[in-house]
Each structure stands twice: as structure tokens, then as C-alpha cells.
Amino acid sequence: MGKRTITVHHVRAVLRGAERAGLDTVPLLQAARIPPLLLGDDRARVTSVQFARLFRALYRTTQDEFLGLASAPSRPGTFAMMCYATMGCSDLGRAMERGTAFYALFPDGPNLSLSRTPAEAVFTVHNGLGADEERYEDRFLTECMVIIWHRLCSWLTGSRIPLRWAEFAYPPPPHESEYGSLFGCPVRFGAARTAAGFDAHWLAAPLVQDESSLDALLRRAPFDLLTRREYGTTVAEQVRRSLARALRASPRLPTLTDTAARLAVSPATLRRRLDRENTSFQHLKDAVRRDAAIAALAEGHEPIAELAARLGFSEDTSFHRAFRRWTGTTPGAYRVASHGALPQGSGQRGEPFLAAPPRQ
Known part of the structure; x- marks a missing residue:
């Protein structure tokens, strides 16, 4: 929990080279356990695990470090x-x-x-x-x-x-x-x-x-x-990390006042700094819950009612409304789509994406 999800815009982008080469991208998405229908919804997101699988599948297919995205390929190594x-x-x-x-x-x-x-x-x-x-x-x-x-x-x-x-x-x-x-x-x-x-x-x-x-x-x-997001140095990143850690321990996320105290600033100062970074405390809380929900639905089999409670929702209907607002679909539909048929052998730990040259 706490790992970020990735916008579908980036999924479309990373597939662009394969599409230009005339490759069938559906098997690549299936190998990554990414429902192809998600690509049609601008609000959709995938987990970092799914995106990593897609990267590896594309690398194996294109044998190009640029995944077919550049005007000229870059040879492995x-x-x-x-x-x-x-x-x-x-x-x-x-x-x-x-x-x-x-x-x-x-x-x-x-x-x-x-x-x-x-x-x-x-x-x-x-x-x-x-x-x-x-x-x-x-x-x-x-x-x-x-x-x-x-x-x-x-x-x-x-x-x-x-x-x-x-x-x-x-x-x-x-x-x-x-x-x-x-x-x-x-x-x-x-x-x-x-x-x-x-x-x-x-x-x-x-x-x-x-x-x-x-x-x-x-x-x-x-x-x-x-x-790897730990290189982020913005106030928003600090708040997000704090909220993600708190959610691992309890479904009750800290308030803005609690978080400001943890960061040794006043609530008003924290609110102003987040505003300067074009975000808000509520937006970051939603993002942390959204990413945790998507990861749980895509990678696990936790009952939706239990997931809703773990993420701090008082009832299932509230969770369903929030998830539809975040992603454009329901938790159940997202889980069914993500857990479709997976080609044999996919999802396993494979070869390095960028293979190092042989040691002499």
C-alpha cells in the first residue's frame, strides 16, 4: 500500500512504438494484466506492477531500449x-x-x-x-x-x-x-x-x-x-508519504492539523504551500486511498467490503461512489477486468530490462 498508480495516458504512450510497428498490443496488455478496455477511459489508472510487466513485455518484443518509441532503436545494453x-x-x-x-x-x-x-x-x-x-x-x-x-x-x-x-x-x-x-x-x-x-x-x-x-x-x-518517488522533495510528496504510512497502520487518515504538526508547520502554512503546488490536502487523501484501492483490486482477492473498511469508508456504497469518481468504473468491474485470463508464464520475474554487458 502507498505505491502510486499510473495514469492510462502513460500506458497508451508506452504502447505507441509497438502500435507503430504494427504489433498486436492486446497480448502485451494481457501479459501485464491490464484490461485493454481501460485504454479508452482517460480516468483509468494501473498499478506500478502492471506497468512494470508491460515494460518487460514490450522490451522482449521490440528488443529496443526505447521500446520502438524513438525514430531509431537503441540496442540492448x-x-x-x-x-x-x-x-x-x-x-x-x-x-x-x-x-x-x-x-x-x-x-x-x-x-x-x-x-x-x-x-x-x-x-x-x-x-x-x-x-x-x-x-x-x-x-x-x-x-x-x-x-x-x-x-x-x-x-x-x-x-x-x-x-x-x-x-x-x-x-x-x-x-x-x-x-x-x-x-x-x-x-x-x-x-x-x-x-x-x-x-x-x-x-x-x-x-x-x-x-x-x-x-x-x-x-x-x-x-x-x-x-521511484522517494526523490520527490515537494511538500505534496511529504504529505503523501505521511498519509500512505498512516493508512498502513489505520483506516483513519490523519487530519490536516495532525499532518501539519507532524511536518512542524501550522495548518494555514501547510494549506498555502500545497496550494502553491496546485494541490490540496483532500486531493492527496483521495489519491492515497485511490492508489491503495487499485493496487488491492488488481493484485489481490480481498473482499470489497473489507477493502472499503480498511480504506476508511463507513459503508460499501461510499467506496463505490468514490471509486467510480476516481476511475470511471466500479470496484467489482475493475477487479473482474484485471483478473482476466493471464497467459502462461507471464508476470514472473524475468530478465533485466536493460541487460548489462557480459563481464570479462
Whole structure:
């Protein structure tokens, strides 16, 4: 419980490469235990486990680290070799420069750069990576590149590097509200570039990882880097983590006053800070309950009445109304759809998504 769910917009986006290649995506969705009908509802969400299964199924099918989303494929092992190339660097700045230089060796690969001033470092993705940047689904890979590089840098230094800002060279997508939690910073659309900025002092941070820990990371990358939310540094993230921990212990979620006390601020201050991040305490409470409900329905067989009580609803009908408001369907219908036939062997722990090269 407490793990975030993922908007159906991202599910559609990650399937875009397979669709463009003329592949049948229904078996891929079934292998991930994602009901294909969910893709038609903009309010639908899936669990991180379902999304991870879909990533792995797409990787096995496309044999492309970009999952067919880019104008040119990236051969398996490319990301791993870039990571190994950074291991001998003395600090994060040199590691980022080496990583961007590595991808510059590929004519159709990502065009990345690192620039710096005394106060700020900026990581920029210069070229759109999708084949048709007019569609949101084809911008998804560019956004993933920003997220993965930011979180890889945090992993390399063993620290949570907060982003100051992130901006994107296209209009806001329908699910604009998701971006604050994805990047943990103010986000702007319609900018002149796609980039993210952070305090320049992080470039001098020493690397604390070695090849052994890198091997472990690569067994889960890039999905683990895309979904690990502990790098978030916003007030909303702090509140959400606090609420998720509380829900694991009791169906009664703390009030705004209780949460403010836990964060050592006044209720009015907490309300103002959440408002500046374009969210509210009630919205975060709903999101925590929603994600817990979706995860329980998709992955388990807990009776719906018991689930409703565990999530703090006084009666089943209240839970049904809330779930329909969140997802556009009922808890029972979501469970039936998610527990449809699963192809033999799917859902098992498979090969690393980005295989590391063989050790010499």
C-alpha cells in the first residue's frame, strides 16, 4: 500500500512504438494484466506492477531500449554501457559529461547536454526523441529521458537531488496535473526547450556507487528509476508519504492539523504551500486511498467490503461512489477486468530490462 498508480495516458504512450510497428498490443496488455478496455477511459489508472510487466513485455518484443518509441532503436545494453562509462568519474559533473558524450556517438541517438553557471546546472534534451512529436504519446520518451537522468544522478551520489524546475517545449498534455509529482518541482510547458535545473553544487558531489551496485540497479532499470518517488522533495510528496504510512497502520487518515504538526508547520502554512503546488490536502487523501484501492483490486482477492473498511469508508456504497469518481468504473468491474485470463508464464520475474554487458 502507498505505491502510486499510473495514469492510462502513460500506458497508451508506452504502447505507441509497438502500435507503430504494427504489433498486436492486446497480448502485451494481457501479459501485464491490464484490461485493454481501460485504454479508452482517460480516468483509468494501473498499478506500478502492471506497468512494470508491460515494460518487460514490450522490451522482449521490440528488443529496443526505447521500446520502438524513438525514430531509431537503441540496442540492448546501450544504457548499461553508458552507466559503466561513468563509474570511473570523480564527481557527478564529470559523470554527466561522460554520459552525454557517450550518447553523442550515436547519430540518431539522444542529443543531450549539461550546462552550468555558478548557481545552477541545466540538463537539456535538445532533440525530440519520438517519431511524431505532434502527439503526446511521442513525447513520452523525451520526458522519460529527463526523469531517468535526474534519478540516475541521485542514485550515483546517494543523495536526493532536488530539481529547481523542469520545462517542456510543447503545450501541456491532458494529464498536466501528474507532472508535479513526477518531477517534484515547478513544471512549465510551452518553453523554448526541454530541460531541468538543479543547484550547481551537486556537480561536485562524489560518486558513491560501484560496479556491484550498478549491476543490481541494471537488473531493475530503467523502470525502477522511472517509478521511484522517494526523490520527490515537494511538500505534496511529504504529505503523501505521511498519509500512505498512516493508512498502513489505520483506516483513519490523519487530519490536516495532525499532518501539519507532524511536518512542524501550522495548518494555514501547510494549506498555502500545497496550494502553491496546485494541490490540496483532500486531493492527496483521495489519491492515497485511490492508489491503495487499485493496487488491492488488481493484485489481490480481498473482499470489497473489507477493502472499503480498511480504506476508511463507513459503508460499501461510499467506496463505490468514490471509486467510480476516481476511475470511471466500479470496484467489482475493475477487479473482474484485471483478473482476466493471464497467459502462461507471464508476470514472473524475468530478465533485466536493460541487460548489462557480459563481464570479462
